[in-house]
Amino acid sequence: xxxxxxxxxxxxxxxxxxxxxxxxxxxxxxxxxxxxxxxxxxxxxxxxxxxxxxxxxxxxxxxxxxxxxxxxxxxxxxxxxxxxxxxxxxxxxxxxxxxxxxxxxxxxxxxxxxxxxxxxxxxxxxxxxxxxxxxxxxxxxxxxxxxxxxxxxxxxxxxxxxxxxxxxxxxxxxxxxxxxxxxxxxxxxxxxxxxxxxxxxxxxxxxxxxxxxxxxxxxxxxxxxxxxxxxxxxxxxxxxxxxxxxxxxxxxxxxxxxxxxxxxxxxxxxxxxxxxxxxxxxxxxxxxxxxxxxxxxxxxxxxxxxxxxxxxxxxxxxxxxxxxxxxxxxxxxxxxxxxxxxxxxxxxxxxxxxxxxxxxxxxxxxxxxxxxxxxxxxxxxxxxxxxxxxxxxxxxxxxxxxxxxxxxxxxxxxxxxxx
Amino acid sequence: xxxxxxxxxxxxxxxxxxxxxxxxxxxxxxxxxxxxxxxxxxxxxxxxxxxxxxxxxxxxxxxxxxxxxxxxxxxxxxxxxxxxxxxxxxxxxxxxxxxxxxxxxxxxxxxxxxxxxxxxxxxxxxxxxxxxxxxxxxxxxxxxxxxxxxxxxxxxxxxxxxxxxxxxxxxxxxxxxxxxxxxxxxxxxxxxxxxxxxxxxxxxxxxxxxxxxxxxxxxxxxxxxxxxxxxxxxxxxxxxxxxxxxxxxxxxxxxxxxxxxxxxxxxxxxxxxxxxxxxxxxxxxxxxxxxxxxxxxxxxxxxxxxxxxxxxxxxxxxxxxxxxxxxxxxxxxxxxxxxxxxxxxxxxxxxxxxxxxxxxxxxxxxxxxxxxxxxxxxxxxxxxxxxxxxxxxxxxxxxxxxxxxxxxxxxxxxxxxxx
Numbered sequence: 162x163x164x165x166x167x168x169x170x171x172x173x174x175x176x177x178x179x180x181x182x183x184x185x186x187x188x189x190x191x192x193x194x195x196x197x198x199x200x201x202x203x204x205x206x207x208x209x210x211x212x213x214x215x216x217x218x219x220x221x222x223x224x225x226x227x228x229x230x231x232x233x234x235x236x237x238x239x240x241x242x243x244x245x246x247x248x249x250x251x252x253x254x255x256x257x258x259x260x261x262x263x264x265x266x267x268x269x270x271x272x273x274x275x276x277x278x279x280x281x282x283x284x285x286x287x288x289x290x291x292x293x294x295x296x297x298x299x300x301x302x303x304x305x306x307x308x309x310x311x312x313x314x315x316x317x318x319x320x321x322x323x324x325x326x327x328x329x330x331x332x333x334x335x336x337x338x339x340x341x342x343x344x345x346x347x348x349x350x351x352x353x354x355x356x357x358x359x360x361x362x363x364x365x366x367x368x369x370x371x372x373x374x375x376x377x378x379x380x381x382x383x384x385x386x387x388x389x390x391x392x393x394x395x396x397x398x399x400x401x402x403x404x405x406x407x408x409x410x411x412x413x414x415x416x417x418x419x420x421x422x423x424x425x426x427x428x429x430x431x432x433x434x435x436x437x438x439x440x441x442x443x444x445x446x447x448x449x450x451x452x453x454x455x456x457x458x459x460x461x462x463x464x465x466x467x468x469x470x471x472x473x474x475x476x477x478x479x480x481x482x483x484x485x486x487x488x489x490x491x492x493x494x495x496x497x498x499x500x501x502x503x504x505x506x507x508x509x510x511x512x513x514x515x516x517x518x519x520x521x522x523x524x525x526x527x528x529x530x531x532x533x534x535x536x537x538x539x540x541x542x543x544x545x546x547x548x549x550x551x552x553x554x555x556x557x558x559x560x561x562x563x564x565x566x567x568x569x570x571x572x573x574x575x576x577x578x579x580x
Numbered sequence: 581x582x583x584x585x586x587x588x589x590x591x592x593x594x595x596x597x598x599x600x601x602x603x604x605x606x607x608x609x610x611x612x613x614x615x616x617x618x619x620x621x622x623x624x625x626x627x628x629x630x631x632x633x634x635x636x637x638x639x640x641x642x643x644x645x646x647x648x649x650x651x652x653x654x655x656x657x658x659x660x661x662x663x664x665x666x667x668x669x670x671x672x673x674x675x676x677x678x679x680x681x682x683x684x685x686x687x688x689x690x691x692x693x694x695x696x697x698x699x700x701x702x703x704x705x706x707x708x709x710x711x712x713x714x715x716x717x718x719x720x721x722x723x724x725x726x727x728x729x730x731x732x733x734x735x736x737x738x739x740x741x742x743x744x745x746x747x748x749x750x751x752x753x754x755x756x757x758x759x760x761x762x763x764x765x766x767x768x769x770x771x772x773x774x775x776x777x778x779x780x781x782x783x784x785x786x787x788x789x790x791x792x793x794x795x796x797x798x799x800x801x802x803x804x805x806x807x808x809x810x811x812x813x814x815x816x817x818x819x820x821x822x823x824x825x826x827x828x829x830x831x832x833x834x835x836x837x838x839x840x841x842x843x844x845x846x847x848x849x850x851x852x853x854x855x856x857x858x859x860x861x862x863x864x865x866x867x868x869x870x871x872x873x874x875x876x877x878x879x880x881x882x883x884x885x886x887x888x889x890x891x892x893x894x895x896x897x898x899x900x901x902x903x904x905x906x907x908x909x910x911x912x913x914x915x916x917x918x919x920x921x922x923x924x925x926x927x928x929x930x931x932x933x934x935x936x937x938x939x940x941x942x943x944x945x946x947x948x949x950x951x952x953x954x955x956x957x958x959x960x961x962x963x964x965x966x967x968x969x970x971x972x973x974x975x976x977x978x979x980x981x982x983x984x985x986x987x988x989x990x991x992x993x994x995x996x997x998x999x
Contacts, residue, residue, distance in 0.1 A: 181623045182766075183614025184798050184805060187606050190628070195602025204600045206635065209609070209626040216625070242796075276777075323971070347601070356695060361659045377631065377661050379598045380740060386603060439865075439886065445872025446858075446865025449886040453864025456940055456973055464888035466896070467858065467868040473883040473926060477896070507892060521875055551693075552719050552742040554875055 169341035170205050171197065172228035174220045176236040176245055177320060178211040189234050189325055200334060201343025201393050212236055217248040225253065225313050230337065235320030237303035239282035245317055246288060246306070253310050255290040263287035263295060267302045296332040300324045305332060314340070347390040348399045350406050351415040353383060353422065353567050360385045360410075367405050374402055382556065383563035384415075384422070412574050422566045423452060429573040430461040430511065435539075437569065438509035439465035440478055440499040442490065443517040443533065447562045463509045468499065474516075478502030489528065491516050493545045496534035500545075504538060511539045511573070513565045517548075519557045533561050537569045539576055544568070588760035589624050590616065591647035593639045595654040595664055596739060597630040608653050608744055619753060620762020620812055631655055636667040644672065644732050649756065654739030656722035658701035664736055665707060665725070672729050674709040682706035682714060686721045715751040719743045724751060733759070766809035767818045769825050770834040772802060772841065772986050779804045786824050793821055801978035802986060803834075803841070831993055841985045842871060848992040849880040849930065854958075856988065857928035858884035859897055859918040861909065862936040862952065866981045882928045887918065897921030908947065910935050912964045915953035919964075923957060930958040930992070932984045936967075938976045952980050956988045958995060963987070 517533030936952030
């Protein structure tokens with residue numbers, strides 16, 4: 162590449178049969194895409210191929226023709242299906258050399274972990290293209306490699322996320338920033354509880370047909386991501402557009418600096434020093450699991466009860482036998498009593514109680530699969546909502562988790578505006 | 581394609597900028613890869629591209645040249661970044677036609693959900709390549725499309741997983757089975773509680789250097805997947821190899837016809853009509869969530885308590901204040917009292933109680949991040965184990981969920997063999 166910074170076409174080649182047979186999900190691509198987007202760079206194309214010589218050769222040839230930067234993921238280890246280094250060298254006509262300092266580093270890494278050092282396996286990982294820059298691997302053996310080849314840079318990185326991620330952030334991103342200029346800017350807004358088609362229509366009306374911004378939508382359980390992007394100089398236009406959209410959707414729009422609905426609920430509660438508890442039937446603990454994914458949840462989440470069986474609805478929450486018999490476990494009455502029992506027994510300031518039919522079985526004409534009652538309460542206030550969520554068991558459960566949290570979020574916002 | 585069944589090169593094109601910028605992880609590829617592998621088919625290559633006309637055109641041209649079957653994912657909706665149908669038709673020179681029955685179906689779908697019907701947007705989704713087979717979308721609007729073009733079949737499917745998945749299983753797989761013959765066979769064994777390198781060494785010794793089977797490993801939380809594969813005629817060799825491995829690993833190996841550790845626990849409990857309850861601190865409901873992912877969990881799972889805060893460990897489970905003060909919330913004593921309180925209050929036959937430091941903060945020299953106590957009990961028997969799990973917060977939580985269930989599984993197996 163020349164001295165002048167310029168826009169870069171970045172392509173990614175994921176090497177790993179385990180992804181194509183569905184044993185592993187390609188989270189590396191999400192990580193790289195998101196990290197690059199944060200710096201204004203975009204991945205233009207990704208190819209996923211099996212660990213075979215022929216597939217690697219074809220992909221490397223093809224992507225190197227079209228891209229300024231090609232990032233390969235995986236196939237750098239010591240086993241016989243790890244052949245990325247060798248096939249890249251063959252394909253691009255690069256000579257290779259043994260770097261003794263890599264051998265030393267790997268041997269040291271293995272010894273400090275009490276692993277036997279197999280000299281042959283160590284040597285394989287120390288054979289690198291001549292002139293390559295080597296990135297030390299803090300969490301594994303195979304180093305990353307940065308190799309300029311004519312007008313292209315090929316970057317080879319290890320596949321395990323805990324090896325790849327620090328190397329990508331620490332070594333790759335700064336070098337890409339030195340090499341090329343960012344080619345876009347983006348902003349995202351998340352809108353809750355409104356269908357994608359309605360969100361899209363309103364956003365397009367708001368921004369007008371003449372907008373030069375790209376608009377993309379992604380439907381998630383109970384929420385739509387609206388992503389606006391433009392060239393890297395468009396920050397002012399992006400900011401104004403985001404402001405207009407946020408104003409239009411009001412409390413249905415989440416703030417960008419919060420971590421989704423969970424983050425919004427966390428902020429609303431911690432600001433007042435309040436705690437929330439959960440009583441879950443059809444979600445089986447999923448609301449609690451979601452709330453505690455991020456560290457620091459103990460600031461506002463107390464815990465709660467998973468009352469999957471009717472017996473535990475009675476024993477742990479005091480739901481009345483008559484209520485269960487007359488109204489059923491999936492009813493507004495049961496949800497309400499679950500919430501009351503929860504708040505009484507835990508002493509929490511706020512609560513979410515959910516009961517529903519996640520399916521696929523168990524539906525009736527009166528109470529179809531997807532029927533969910535969500536009770537939320539904050540201090541003295543109570544509400545019970547009835548929903549029918551479409552889709553699979555997983556969909557119904559995800560929507561229930563999301564909607565439970567969003568309902569509490571709205572209740573907390575409205576309380577604030579009243580007082 | 582001719583009348584004769586033959587091996588098929590299957591390529592996938594994922595269309596969606598949201599994946600390349602890291603907002604969404606490509607779980608569709610995992611789903612399709614795994615579903616096809618279960619039927620002996622493999623995805624040979626996947627390409628992920630942004631929602632632009634040029635990228636779609638280039639990818640469709642290129643993949644259709646090399647593959648017998650091309651599956652496109654995404655870009656079938658009504659918004660303006662949905663352009664798969666149109667660009668595929670243009671690229672492959674296909675005429676298109678409006679199918680009124682699709683318009684009717686989409687309008688009906690929207691009306692039953694109380695959504696306004698926008699005739700223009702409905703129409704867009706009803707324009708399909710001439711002669712295409714249409715797959716109804718039970719969980720959304722855009723139908724799937726199956727279009728034979730010369731020697732290739734191009735299959736266009738919607739991107740949202742809940743729309744894609746039932747369509748893929750119900751409509752696509754049977755048609756692929758009618759079209760081509762499977763090109764491989766595979767068997768999987770899951771080994772619990774033994775490191776990947778040890779499992780690999782033992783498996784390779786067991787099968788010998790001369791085996792013609794491919795062996796691949798995938799390390800999961802607390803468990804290693806061993807995947808053996810061969811040509812589609814190798815079933816006998818595969819079966820014998822699996823048997824040998826299973827015998828060697830004994831109770832550490834899960835049965836293939838069970839749904840992982842969860843399935844094994846479920847079978848061991850339901851066989852005796854027993855129930856299990858959970859008391860979770862650091863996993864925040866994750867064990868309950870995992871147990872209830874599959875329908876039918878109410879047969880053996882009662883529910884339990886999420887005692888994230890110390891107050892709830894006391895209020896909901898009766899853990900003594902002195903125990904918390906003297907031994908700490910993360911201690912064998914607290915885990916044991918959590919279990920006792922749980923079994924007393926729920927009346928369940930079996931129980932799992934976990935308390936630990938998931939991190940990243942909260943560790944001390946005595947009690948490092950990753951320290952977890954797991955108490956399990958079945959009827960009169962109790963055990964408390966101490967573990968230190970490596971990795972991130974998510975790793976520690978996943979290992980805790982898995983190990984809790986596996987510990988209970990082994991306890992149930994050993995009880996059975998004693999009686």
